[in-house]
Amino acid sequence: MPEELRIRVNGRELAVAAGTSVAAALLNAGIRGMRRSRTGEPRGPVCGMGACMECRITVDGRAQLRACQLRCREGMEIEC
Amino acid sequence: MARAAITVIGAGPAGLAAAVCAAECGRRVVLVDENPLPGGQIWRAKKNLPAIETEPWRRRAQAAGVEWRTGCQAAQATPERLWLESAGEAETLAWEQLILATGARELLLPFPGWTLPNCCGAGGLQALVKAGLAIAGQRVVVAGSGPLTLAVAAYLQQQGARVLLVAEQAAPMQAAAAALLLFSSPARVRQAWRMRDALRGVEIQAGCWVEAAEGAERLQRVRLRRGRRRWSLECDYLACGFGLRPNSELGQLLGCALNAEAGLQVDRWQQTSVARIWCAGDASGVAGVEAALLAGQIAGYAAAGRQDLAAAFIARRDRQQRASRRLLRRLALRQELRRLAADDTWFCRCEDVPIGEAQAYASWREAKLQTRCGMGACQGRICGAAGRFLWGWEAAGVRPPIVPVRVGTLALTETGEAQ
Numbered sequence: 001m002p003e004e005l006r007i008r009v010n011g012r013e014l015a016v017a018a019g020t021s022v023a024a025a026l027l028n029a030g031i032r033g034m035r036r037s038r039t040g041e042p043r044g045p046v047c048g049m050g051a052c053m054e055c056r057i058t059v060d061g062r063a064q065l066r067a068c069q070l071r072c073r074e075g076m077e078i079e080c
Numbered sequence: 081m082a083r084a085a086i087t088v089i090g091a092g093p094a095g096l097a098a099a100v101c102a103a104e105c106g107r108r109v110v111l112v113d114e115n116p117l118p119g120g121q122i123w124r125a126k127k128n129l130p131a132i133e134t135e136p137w138r139r140r141a142q143a144a145g146v147e148w149r150t151g152c153q154a155a156q157a158t159p160e161r162l163w164l165e166s167a168g169e170a171e172t173l174a175w176e177q178l179i180l181a182t183g184a185r186e187l188l189l190p191f192p193g194w195t196l197p198n199c200c201g202a203g204g205l206q207a208l209v210k211a212g213l214a215i216a217g218q219r220v221v222v223a224g225s226g227p228l229t230l231a232v233a234a235y236l237q238q239q240g241a242r243v244l245l246v247a248e249q250a251a252p253m254q255a256a257a258a259a260l261l262l263f264s265s266p267a268r269v270r271q272a273w274r275m276r277d278a279l280r281g282v283e284i285q286a287g288c289w290v291e292a293a294e295g296a297e298r299l300q301r302v303r304l305r306r307g308r309r310r311w312s313l314e315c316d317y318l319a320c321g322f323g324l325r326p327n328s329e330l331g332q333l334l335g336c337a338l339n340a341e342a343g344l345q346v347d348r349w350q351q352t353s354v355a356r357i358w359c360a361g362d363a364s365g366v367a368g369v370e371a372a373l374l375a376g377q378i379a380g381y382a383a384a385g386r387q388d389l390a391a392a393f394i395a396r397r398d399r400q401q402r403a404s405r406r407l408l409r410r411l412a413l414r415q416e417l418r419r420l421a422a423d424d425t426w427f428c429r430c431e432d433v434p435i436g437e438a439q440a441y442a443s444w445r446e447a448k449l450q451t452r453c454g455m456g457a458c459q460g461r462i463c464g465a466a467g468r469f470l471w472g473w474e475a476a477g478v479r480p481p482i483v484p485v486r487v488g489t490l491a492l493t494e495t496g497e498a499q
Contacts, residue, residue: 020211023211024214028213032198033297033298038431042197044198045208046199046462047185047200047203047204048201048204048206051185051461051462052204052462053484056457068211
């Protein structure tokens with residue numbers, strides 16, 4: 001597995017260490033709000049283990065995936 | 081559709097131990113886990129590196145021919161079948177005997193600002209750091225209750241974070257008694273000693289809790305309280321958890337009875353109230369890793385029909401469970417935590433239902449029907465447990481699917497066949 005891989009977040013390219021979760025990669029890039037709540041507030045990861053559903057994002061066109069439960073893959077396209 | 085003899089759900093300590101023991105008795109075992117690597121929450125892998133404690137169990141599992149299904153979440157279950165979803169792909173798995181080792185999640189309680197980005201659970205922030213979050217140099221306040229907060233603070237400090245404060249809500253005498261109980265076994269003495277080293281120079285306050293988190297679009301400071309003293313602390317992250325609560329949804333779906341802790345009720349062999357279903361580890365009541373390993377071994381042997389082998393672990397499991405319960409009793413949550421939230425503080429984070437609206441109802445069921453709280457994406461995993469603590473609401477029944485799934489998985493649930 002390569003040491004570093006590249007993902008795209010809202011069109012912007014990011015280099016991340018292999019094994020990093022999408023949630024950690026986004027926080028490292030300064031993206032703390034990963035979804036907007038029903039009333040429009042920014043929300044980010046809370047439980048870190050897939051239970052709270054606050055870190056839902058879109059990956060490769062697939063919506064509502066949990067960023068904390070997904071690991072970055074080369075070429076991943078993320079929208080949040 | 082794949083066939084399985086004994087299916088274990090969850091590859092934390094309890095699930096790993098159960099799978100190993102059942103497979104070493106010559107049974108076919110399938111181990112299903114939603115994470116990419118085994119270890120569960122307590123032995124969570126660091127990026128691609130499994131925790132060292134996982135290794136002996138993983139090796140034994142491999143030698144005994146356990147079949148691994150990682151990155152797979154169980155969404156629905158009937159007495160014959162499980163519906164699994166993996167990265168959006170669905171499949172069904174037949175089971176004959178089931179061992180539920182679904183662990184626990186953190187109890188998160190509402191206070192003003194708890195929904196701001198960078199306000200995490202205590203275990204939640206640790207999990208994010210293990211998944212690659214760069215915490216070095218970041219200012220962190222760790223708060224809440226229980227041995228987990230100290231362990232998390234020690235871990236974060238080792239990773240280079242600046243832990244500004246560990247706030248334990250229990251009163252000083254109770255917290256001191258609980259700390260002494262940590263030394264009740266040689267393993268715990270070693271554990272506590274390592275923690276003490278890591279926490280040297282970190283401020284630890286008992287009888288102290290977070291009253292509010294503040295900031296624009298993200299956490300910038302927390303407001304703290306200890307006795308009559310109130311003050312603010314600027315920080316980058318808050319790691320706040322109030323102990324653990326069992327993940328009992330899958331068992332509930334299958335009709336397993338709950339115990340007083342809202343975990344799955346088990347007998348001395350870790351068997352649930354339903355035939356062919358066992359449960360081990362924190363899902364049957366939070367008791368920690370040592371108890372989980374012992375209970376997992378009992379469940380694995382018992383499910384394989386080898387009560388004679390399981391019997392050897394019963395006394396030790398009971399001792400560990402008693403020790404954990406003594407510790408947790410000392411750290412009972414204080415009344416003030418029930419009154420932190422303002423009327424406009426969100427109670428249900430998924431549906432943005434404020435406390436002021438939710439608390440008007442006598443039961444969770446009624447509040448759900450009237451306000452939609454607990455009916456969003458997390459399906460009440462966060463606010464349901466909070467409502468139980470805040471107002472004594474009983475857990476409502478569980479309906480399938482127990483996690484949000486793709487439409488294709490639902491279609492599979494209807495027909496029971498792959499498309």
